[in-house]
Amino acid sequence: MSVVLEARDLHRHFGGVKAVNGVSFAVEEGEILGVIGPNGSGKSTLFNCLLGQIPPSAGQVLLDGQDVTGMKPLELNRRGVSRTFQLLQVFPQLSARENLILAGQEHIGSRMKRLFGKSDAGLTDAANHMLEQFKLSHVADLLAGGLSYGQQKLLDAAMAFMAGPRLVLLDEPAGGVNLSLLGSFRERLRAMNAQGGSTFVVIEHNMDFVMSLCTRVMCIAEGKVIANGKPDDVRNDPTVIEAYLGH
Amino acid sequence: MNQPHRVLPLALGLLLVAGLAGSLLQPYEVYLISLWAVYTISALGLNLTLGFAGQISLAQASFVGFGAYATALLLPHGVPFGVTLVIGAAISFILGILLGFPALRVQGHYLAFVTLALATIAFLVFRNESWLTHGTSGIDKIARPFPFTSGVAYMWLCLGSLALVTLGVWWLLRSPWGRAFLALRENPVRAASLGIDVRTYTLLAFAIGAALGGVSGALFAPLGQYIEPSEFALPLSFSLLLMVVVGGSGTFMGPFLGAIVSVALPEVLRSLQDYYLLIYGIIVILLLVFSPDGVVGIIARAVARLRPAAAPVEPTP
Numbered sequence: 001m002s003v004v005l006e007a008r009d010l011h012r013h014f015g016g017v018k019a020v021n022g023v024s025f026a027v028e029e030g031e032i033l034g035v036i037g038p039n040g041s042g043k044s045t046l047f048n049c050l051l052g053q054i055p056p057s058a059g060q061v062l063l064d065g066q067d068v069t070g071m072k073p074l075e076l077n078r079r080g081v082s083r084t085f086q087l088l089q090v091f092p093q094l095s096a097r098e099n100l101i102l103a104g105q106e107h108i109g110s111r112m113k114r115l116f117g118k119s120d121a122g123l124t125d126a127a128n129h130m131l132e133q134f135k136l137s138h139v140a141d142l143l144a145g146g147l148s149y150g151q152q153k154l155l156d157a158a159m160a161f162m163a164g165p166r167l168v169l170l171d172e173p174a175g176g177v178n179l180s181l182l183g184s185f186r187e188r189l190r191a192m193n194a195q196g197g198s199t200f201v202v203i204e205h206n207m208d209f210v211m212s213l214c215t216r217v218m219c220i221a222e223g224k225v226i227a228n229g230k231p232d233d234v235r236n237d238p239t240v241i242e243a244y245l246g247h
Numbered sequence: 248m249n250q251p252h253r254v255l256p257l258a259l260g261l262l263l264v265a266g267l268a269g270s271l272l273q274p275y276e277v278y279l280i281s282l283w284a285v286y287t288i289s290a291l292g293l294n295l296t297l298g299f300a301g302q303i304s305l306a307q308a309s310f311v312g313f314g315a316y317a318t319a320l321l322l323p324h325g326v327p328f329g330v331t332l333v334i335g336a337a338i339s340f341i342l343g344i345l346l347g348f349p350a351l352r353v354q355g356h357y358l359a360f361v362t363l364a365l366a367t368i369a370f371l372v373f374r375n376e377s378w379l380t381h382g383t384s385g386i387d388k389i390a391r392p393f394p395f396t397s398g399v400a401y402m403w404l405c406l407g408s409l410a411l412v413t414l415g416v417w418w419l420l421r422s423p424w425g426r427a428f429l430a431l432r433e434n435p436v437r438a439a440s441l442g443i444d445v446r447t448y449t450l451l452a453f454a455i456g457a458a459l460g461g462v463s464g465a466l467f468a469p470l471g472q473y474i475e476p477s478e479f480a481l482p483l484s485f486s487l488l489l490m491v492v493v494g495g496s497g498t499f500m501g502p503f504l505g506a507i508v509s510v511a512l513p514e515v516l517r518s519l520q521d522y523y524l525l526i527y528g529i530i531v532i533l534l535l536v537f538s539p540d541g542v543v544g545i546i547a548r549a550v551a552r553l554r555p556a557a558a559p560v561e562p563t564p
Contacts, residue, residue: 051440077442089437091430102430105423106442114423121423163442 003065004029004167004199005050010059012042012049012223019045020056021223027167032193032200034214034231036207038243042223043203044086047171050201051083052076063167080166084173086203090152090159092145096136099144099155100127104162126162134158134188150178154185161192170202174209182206186213211235219243254499255417259410261503266406270399277398278470283510284405285466288412290490290502292459295416297488298497299425300452301432302350306362307487309369310339310457312479314464316373319386319474328392332465336458343457347450366484373476385475389468405466412459419455420499428452432497493531495543504542508534 005027012020019042027033037043049056055070062068063079073083091099105114105121114121131137134154139147144155153176160168173189174182186209193200204210210217210231217234219227221243227234234240262284269280293307314335321331342365349361373380380386390396395404419425427448430438435445468474486509494505512530516523538544 053436072439073436074439074442074444077440083440085437085440089434089440091433091437093429093433094426098426101423102426102443103441105426106444108423111424111444111447115419117422119421119423159441 002029003027004031004063005201006060006062006065007046007050008060008062010046010049010061011057012045012054013057018223020049022059023220023223023225025218025225025228027199027201029199030193030197031216032190032202032214034210034217035201035203035220036205036210036217036234036240037220041220043220044171045223046220047083047169047201047203051081051169077163080163081169082160082163082165082167083169084156084160084171086171086175088149088152088156090144090147090156092143094144095141096144096147096151096155097124097127097131097140099159100130100162103159107163123162130158130162133191135184149176150181153177154181154188157185157189161196161198164196165198167199167201170200170204172203172205174204174206182209189213207235255413258413258417258500258503262406262410262413266403269402269406274398277402279510279514281398281402281405281470283506284402284409285463285470286487286490286510287502287506288409288466289460289463290487290494290506291412291416292456292463293487294456294491294494294496294498294502295419295428295459296452296456298491298501299420299432300428300449300456302347302449302452303355303359304346304362304453304456305359305481305484305488306346306366306369307456307460308479308481308483309366310343310460311464311467311483311487312369312373312476313338313342314461314466315468315474315479316380316386316464317461318465318468319389320379322390322469328465328469332462335465336461339461339464340454340458343454343460344450346457347453350449350453351446363481366481370476370480373479380476383475383477385473386468387473389472389474391469391472401470405470408462408466412462416459417499424448424451489531493534493541495541498541498543501541501543504546508542 003026007023007025010020010023023046035043048054050061052070052072060067060069063081068076068079091102094102101120101123104123104126108114108121108123109117128140131140134157136151136154136158139151144152147155157170157173160170174185177185190213202210202214214231216229217231218225219234219240226243227237227240265280269277289307289311293304296302296304317335317338318328318331321334322328346362346365350358353361374382391401395401427443430443431445431448431452439445490505490509491502493508494501494503513523513527516526519526
């Protein structure tokens, strides 16, 4: 399998604080890589460096072998990289369906064609299919701002898949989702991974969720990778237990 | 009142009613209806920039001025009115793009000050460059285009132009561009992560809003048949801002209703003589205190009360 995303000796310093301190890893096509670590370990900074939100102090980010270090989120999105954020980022004044259409519309035709073409950019069917996948069909026409937190979280995740991304980075997708929804949410993410053939990188604090979803888990502590391997191996790694799991 | 496809017939119906009523009224009322149509076009432009794309502008009066001066200066040289209108809109469109560049770096109050600077510069150009603009003497005897020379005929031209602009804005807002503008206003970071080119859409929001200001100015000049610089100074920018906010910023009908308040309310209160501005100010403050989403908000709440409540939606199991 080919390597989709690679970080080479990535550093990000804030003054004297080394938030990311020489992180290297690779993600192969179709993998679901979980990134775990205690609070303040540098996971979100690593995500932000990978996604062009903040430039790394040193090191390289490669997408399909091409150097994309410091590339802006817009450009990365055009290259097939999609993401969700730690905090909810749906558009509350649009309906659930329109949120999904918005998430995919910029990948359809030219800007002028979009102006003079169909108002839904021809994405209503795709949006309906995505709503079905995430069990949101019954709220398709409701404003996103009026949905429950769990529904908004599902919608937020669904938006990341509308453009048929090659690589999806999910920042704490299970955060705040009702326990009764978690199981089906995990299955939906698995199905998206299997059907869409896209590669996932997932930051998550919920250990059960990440261990059961991911094909590989990487643990970060104090800006460094301290473990990287199969979920069970990482779960039982004494270094990880000491740094993160605490038991 | 926030869904363009639902309220388009309402907006067009309002124009038709205004036109039919104007045909039966006195010349001054006909002038007021024409002025309402002209201001509504400009407010629709500002509503795109501010209400939908979230970019504040205090320079809308300047774009009205560019459109008005383009028409007033070119008409005597035999340039057809339609062409002067397009030229005025094009000048405003280009200057709108230039004004949009600072918005890529500053937002909120800082952006307001940048646009304030443009408004001040534009006013100084209108006032001081007498060789071109005739300075404070202004330009008079601006001819109305044939066959719209009478007050009523020109009112229909203004209302017809507003109808076309309304259809254009409706089309824009229902297109993916409208959705992108809203995303730009709500959350530019998320918008960029979804592939929305925040830079281009910011510039387009300013440029299209400014171009509609130019169209409005092109119609404004022959309406009073006289223009002078103070008409395009800051008070007009604030007045247009007031129309958008009082009507309901970011709603399709907001500019139509805000412009009615802005044009009609002073006339209604004029009998109070020296106190009318004071009372007008108090009414506007009370309106915004009790309905921050403007007149549209009041109407939307009234309509919601009349409708039966929808059943709550259960979360997905």
